[in-house]
Amino acid sequence: MAIPGEQSGTDDVLSHEKNWSELPEDILHLFSRKLPDISDFIRFRAVCKRWQLSAPVNDHPPQLPWLLEQREDLENAIIRFYCLLSGKVHTFTCPASHRAWIKGPAYRYLFAYLLGSSQMYLLNPLTRDQIYAPWVNVLGCPDYIGPDLIAGGDIVVISGIKLNSDNGNPRPKMMAFWRPKADDWVYVERVGNSANAFYREQYFSNDEETGITSVIDIATKKIAYQVAPPVGINPLLEGYTVMVESGGRILRLFHHNEAEPCHFDIHYLYFGDGEGKPCWVKITNIGDQMLFLQYNRGLSICASNFVGFKGNCIYFLKYGRYLCRYDIGDGTTDVLPCPFVSVDSWFVPSLV
Known part of the structure; x- marks a missing residue:
């Protein structure tokens, strides 16, 4: 007689297997x-x-961002990503990326600029979905063409010089905004040339020479505020500024390039009660958020959605080669494994 809980043979084992x-x-x-x-x-x-x-x-x-490898050979249609979570490299053959500059960081879509033409489009390398952008009346260097933030395919920003001038006047510096569901671009005269962020119909642009942040209302095409740089931060210091929306706030991060050990100054934009002027307020904790920075752009992800990851950290690309993690709490920096010789930007993978 079989003892309760024991299996009497192969047939019993098979009979107890679950059909998942x-x-x-x-x-x-x-x-x-x-x-x-x-x-x-x-x-x-x-x-x-x-x-x-x-x-x-x-x-x-929820997905952690993948790291996009910089493509030296634009003639091929290969895109490679490194997954920080699994440590794996994912390789995609994507015909739409042939002869195209691929830019980020972004959610769902990367921004593709076809070499030697004016053709631009959003590209999801997993689904190969493409959303073509209308012609834009702005000439920009390929290094600066790309999305400052595509939150759910929300907005694309290009900075450059207006292609066509009126009545022979000098061509002004412009910024062009486009939503995938819109028919055309919205043009605004450019006031900044460095770190950028977009949140709640407002575009935040930082001028790298003066450190002044301009807050542009997209609907009116006008500057709503101009915010002085944080107290004690000299815009001419050796380093770079990044702005990113995180947990409903606009953060301004200044990375001191020459500082050893690594150091970030972090401020958030405080709007007050509406009576005073907005100002930057220094903080030393960003809670459960993780920031993923690339040059003058970035993404913010909630750490509690991922086992083994903690908040109050900054993941950044140093010299375009090294993947680093900065712990805001204790000020330490770790260099993380990365299989790529040169890296380009972050991409949050999605099938929709």
Whole structure:
């Protein structure tokens, strides 16, 4: 007689095996929401039809940014990413990237600028989805063409010089804003030339020479505020400024290039009660947020969505080669493994 809890033979073992495809859909959905790497989410959906239906692509789990490798050869259609979470390199053959500069950082889409033409488009390298942008009346260097922030495919910003002038007047410096669902670009005369961020219909542009931040209302095309640089921060110091929306606030980070050990000065834009002028307020903690910076742009991600990651940290690219993590709390910097010789920007992968 078999002892309760023991298996009497091979047949009994097989009879006790579970058919995972028959799990309730709500349980399968919970499992799918715990997959922090989009590649695992894709494999989950590929198991069977039932698993696919339980994990709709428009309800995938939060994703850590992937690191985009800088492409030296634009003739090929290969795009490579490094996943910080898994330590794996993902390689995609994407015909739409042939002869195209690929820019970020971005959510869902990268920004592609076709070499030797005026053609520009948003590109999702996972789905190969493309959204073509209308012609833009701004001439900019390819190094500066690209999205300052595409939050859910929300907005694209290009800085440069106006191509066509009126009545022979000198061509002004311009910024052009475009939403994927819009028919055309919105043009605003440029007031800044460095770090940028976009939040709640306002564009925040920092001038690297003066340190003044201009807050531009997209609807009116006018400057709503001009904010003096933080007290004690000399814009001519050796370093660079990054602005990023994080947890509903606009943060301004100044990275001291020559400082050893590494150091960031962090401020948030305080608007007050509406009666006084906005100003920068210094902070030493960003809570549960992680910042992913690239040159003068960045992304903010909630750390509590990812096991093994903690908030109050800054991930940044040093000299375009080294991937580093700065702990704001204790001021330490770690150099992290990265398989790429040169890196370009961050991309948050998405299937929608």
